[in-house]
Structure formats: structure tokens, C-alpha cells
Amino acid sequence: xxxxxxxxxxxxxxxxxxxxxxxxxxxxxxxxxxxxxxxxxxxxxxxxxxxxxxxxxxxxxxxxxxxxxxxxxxxxxxxxxxxxxxxxxxxxxxxxxxxxxxxxxxxxxxxxxxxxxxxxxxxxxxxxxxxxxxxxxxxxxxxxxxxxxxxxxxxxxxxxxxxxxxxxxxxxxxxxxxxxxxxxxxxxxxxxxxxxxxxxxxxxxxxxxxxxxxxxxxxxxxxxxxxxxxxxxxxxxxxxxxxxxxxxxxxxxxxxxxxxxxxxxxxxxxxxxxxxxxxxxxxxxxxxxxxxxxxxxxxxxxxxxxxxxxxxxxxxxxxxxxxxxxxxxxxxxxxxxxxxxxxxxxxxxxxxxxxxxxxxxxxxxxxx
Numbered sequence: 183x184x185x186x187x188x189x190x191x192x193x194x195x196x197x198x199x200x201x202x203x204x205x206x207x208x209x210x211x212x213x214x215x216x217x218x219x220x221x222x223x224x225x226x227x228x229x230x231x232x233x234x235x236x237x238x239x240x241x242x243x244x245x246x247x248x249x250x251x252x253x254x255x256x257x258x259x260x261x262x263x264x265x266x267x268x269x270x271x272x273x274x275x276x277x278x279x280x281x282x283x284x285x286x287x288x289x290x291x292x293x294x295x296x297x298x299x300x301x302x303x304x305x306x307x308x309x310x311x312x313x314x315x316x317x318x319x320x321x322x323x324x325x326x327x328x329x330x331x332x333x334x335x336x337x338x339x340x341x342x343x344x345x346x347x348x349x350x351x352x353x354x355x356x357x358x359x360x361x362x363x364x365x366x367x368x369x370x371x372x373x374x375x376x377x378x379x380x381x382x383x384x385x386x387x388x389x390x391x392x393x394x395x396x397x398x399x400x401x402x403x404x405x406x407x408x409x410x411x412x413x414x415x416x417x418x419x420x421x422x423x424x425x426x427x428x429x430x431x432x433x434x435x436x437x438x439x440x441x442x443x444x445x446x447x448x449x450x451x452x453x454x455x456x457x458x459x460x461x462x463x464x465x466x467x468x469x470x471x472x473x474x475x476x477x478x479x480x481x482x483x484x485x486x487x488x489x490x491x492x493x494x495x496x497x498x499x500x501x502x503x504x505x506x507x508x509x510x511x512x513x514x515x516x517x518x519x520x521x522x523x524x525x526x527x528x529x530x531x532x533x534x535x536x537x538x539x540x541x542x543x544x545x546x547x548x549x550x
Contacts, residue, residue, distance in 0.1 A: 188218060188219060189218065189220075189221065189278065189280045189281065190220055190280060190283065190459070191220070191221040191223050191230075191235065191275065191280045191283045191284070192210065192286070193222075193223035193227070193229060193286070194206065194254045194256045194310065195257075195287035195290070195291035195294065196256060196287040197288065197439065198251050198256050199310045199311050199325075199327075200250045200251075200323075200327035200439070200442065200444070201324050201447035201450070202251070202254075203243075203247060203249045203250075203251070203252060203253055203443075204247045204323075204448045204451035204452050205286050205310060205451035206252065206253060206286065207246055208455025209284045209459055210238045210240070212455065213459050214238075214239060216463060219237060219279070220237070221237055221278065222242065222253075223235050223254065223283070225254075225255045225257040226255075226257045227259045227294055228259045229254075230274050230275065231261055233274060235278070247448055247452075248442050248448070250441050250443065251440070252286075256287075258290070268294075268298060269301055272301035272302055272303050275298075275303045276302075276303075280303070281303060282303065282305070282467065283295070283304070283306075284305075284306050284455065284458040284459065285298075285305050285307050286307075286308045286310040286323070287307070287308075288309070288311035288313065289315065291307070291310075295307050295483065296484070299467045303467075304465065304466065305483075306458040306469050307469070307483060308451075308458050308471050309322035309454070309472065312325055312327070312328035313355065313356045314356070314359055316472070318470055319470065319471075319474070320472075320475075321450060321473040324443070324447060325362070326444045326446040327442075327443045327444045327447050328355065328439065329362055329366055331434075331440075332354045332355075332366040332434060335434050335437065336352055336366060336370040337370060340370065340404055343403070343404065343430075347427070347428070348402055348403075348429065349373075349402070349403040349404075349427055349429040350404050350430050350432060351407060351415075351421065351431045352407065352432050352434065353408075353412070353431070353432070353434065354406060354408065354434050356408050356409050357410055358378055358410040360375075360376075360378055360410060362408070363377050363406050363408035363411075364377050366406055367406035370406070372406045373388075373404055374406070375405075376405070376408060377410070384417070388421065389421070392421070393425070401427075405421075418431040450473065454471045454473075457471045457478050461480065466480075468482060469481065470483055
């Protein structure tokens with residue numbers, strides 16, 4: 183083992199995700215078994231600024247693999263986002279002999295890790311976010327658990343929707359990534375799914391689907407909407423006014439972040455944590471441990487920020503690209519202009535959607 187890597191640290195940053203504890207456990211156990219001193223950093227980058235660290239041992243991470251959340255806590259730090267804050271964090275690492283840090287988190291956490299690497303402290307990123315929005319990795323720790331939670335919630339909502347012949351519009355998390363919505367919608371047999379990566383048309387992609395389903399005799403419907411699309415309350419109101427059926431909106435919210443991680447999240451987190459320690463042992467930094475093709479590889483952090491997350495084309499083609507043009511044209515007058523109020527996280531505005539071409543333009547994940 184290189185003398186420059188005799189001490190490493192691990193922190194969790196940004197939003198918590200099920201499986202983070204499994205990753206922390208893997209880092210600590212791998213480091214200790216390689217003869218390293220391993221520090222746990224509490225409350226993200228704030229811990230490096232405030233000296234809130236603790237040397238970890240095998241007992242420190244005993245029985246945490248199945249726990250949700252993160253034993254190291256997590257926080258966002260405005261001070262760390264400054265050049266002075268980054269330098270202060272790097273100086274603290276050097277003061278306790280730490281030359282490498284495993285950062286478990288999402289995109290923002292990795293930007294902080296890149297800055298710390300540039301300040302002389304090697305950092306390895308482990309994707310830990312329920313959103314599955316790390317462009318260089320097809321899977322992130324916490325995604326599977328969040329999907330399973332969302333599925334359970336939607337199944338319960340379906341029970342009451344069926345009892346009342348109701349349309350339920352359900353918003354799931356994911357920020358600007360629609361993977362949770364897309365896979366949850368497929369798994370629950372949703373009538374319609376809206377995600378920010380694919381242009382959508384309310385009349386064609388929601389109303390027409392409901393009408394077509396009604397023809398089969400079905401009287402209850404589930405519409406799954408990604409957080410990056412938003413506006414579920416306005417959409418439910420529009421469905422009710424447009425079709426004369428009762429519609430309710432539900433925002434699942436942070437329930438998707440909690441709970442015991444699934445088998446997949448525990449195993450992937452453990453694999454990624456171990457791989458991160460291997461890289462630091464070799465004095466390698468500025469890398470993200472990623473999953474591609476079912477296997478692990480590493481990517482330069484710079485490449486991570488130069489790429490944009492894309493929805494899985496197989497999932498999209500399976501659920502969203504139905505050939506409904508003829509059905510749509512039969513339902514909606516090509517010259518019709520429909521005014522529809524749809525919300526974003528910042529504000530709710532009224533947008534006018536011209537459906538003559540079947541695809542309204544999008545701006546900032548909203549209809550225009």
C-alpha cells in the first residue's frame with residue numbers, strides 16, 4: 183500500500199438514498215482490511231469544514247447494511263461552494279493525513295468532489311441518488327428501492343381509484359429524470375406516463391389514452407407523472423373537466439427516499455464502495471464508479487458533467503411510442519387550441535398548446 187494512501191475518508195452528500203449505508207460499510211471494511219485508516223465524515227462537506235469526523239472500524243459499520251438513510255448524515259454546504267471553502271476542506275484533510283475521499287451522492291456531490299481533487303485530495307464518486315440521473319452510469323444506488331416504494335404506493339392508490347371509478351394522477355420523484363416514472367408506470371400498468379425527456383401532448387398522451395381505455399369498459403385510470411414534468415393537480419383538474427370523470431392528484435414525495443434498501447441496492451452499493459477504495463489505493467482520483475452493461479467501470483468526472491442523461495430507449499419505445507396518430511386525429515380537431523394550466527416547481531402559468539402537429543413545444547419541462 184502506498185504511504186500517500188494510508189488514510190482515506192468517506193462522506194455522503196446531497197439527498198439521501200437507500201443503500202448509502204451499504205456503500206459506507208463497504209468503504210470502511212475494504213479500507214480497514216487493506217490496512218488503511220478510514221475516517222467517516224459527518225454531514226457531507228460540512229464535516230470537512232467543521233472537523234466533524236471520526237475514525238471508523240469494522241464495528242462502526244456493523245449491522246447497517248439493511249438500514250435506510252445514511253449513518254453519516256447528509257447536508258448541502260454553501261460555504262464549501264466557495265474557493266476558500268474548498269481550500270479549507272483540503273487543508274483539513276491533509277492535517278489528519280487523508281489523501282483520498284469517497285464521495286457518495288449525486289451530480290452536485292461529484293462537482294464538489296472534482297473541486298477537492300483539483301485542490302490535491304483524490305476523490306472517487308459513488309452514484310448514490312434515487313433519481314438515476316448520473317449520465318455516465320446506467321444505475322445509481324437507491325434507484326431500485328425508490329421504484330419498489332413507488333410501485334407499492336401506486337398499487338394502493340389503484341385500489342381506491344378502482345373503488346370510486348376514478349382517475350388518479352400520481353407524481354413520483356426523479357427531478358429532471360423520468361426513469362422512476364417510466365419504470366413505475368410500466369410496472370403498475372399505468373394508462374399514461376409523462377416524463378421530461380420525451381415531448382408530450384396532453385390530449386394525445388393522456389386524454390386519448392383514457393378514452394381508448396374506456397372503450398374496453400375500464401372505468402379507473404392511473405397516470406404517472408415525473409417530478410420534472412410536475413403540474414399533477416392542474417392535470418387532474420383538466421382530466422376531470424375534459425372527460426367528466428372524477429380525478430385526484432397525489433404527490434408521493436420523500437416517502438420514496440426512505441426504507442430498507444433492496445437486494446440490488448445493497449449489492450451494487452457494496453460493489454461500488456469496494457471499487458472506490460481500490461482506486462484510492464492506486465492513488466487514482468477524479469473518477470466516478472459507474473455501471474454499464476451490468477458491470478462496473480470508471481469514468482472521468484469531467485466527462486460526467488459534459489453528458490446529459492437520456493431515458494432508456496427500450497423503456498420509452500415499450501410504453502411511450504405507441505402509434506396513436508389515427509386515434510388522436512379522430513378525437514381532437516386538428517385546428518383546436520386547448521388552454522391548459524400546468525404547474526412547475528417554481529410557478530403555475532397558463533400555457534396554450536396547439537395540437538395541430540400533435541407535439542407541443544417544451545421549455546423548462548412545461549407546455550408552451
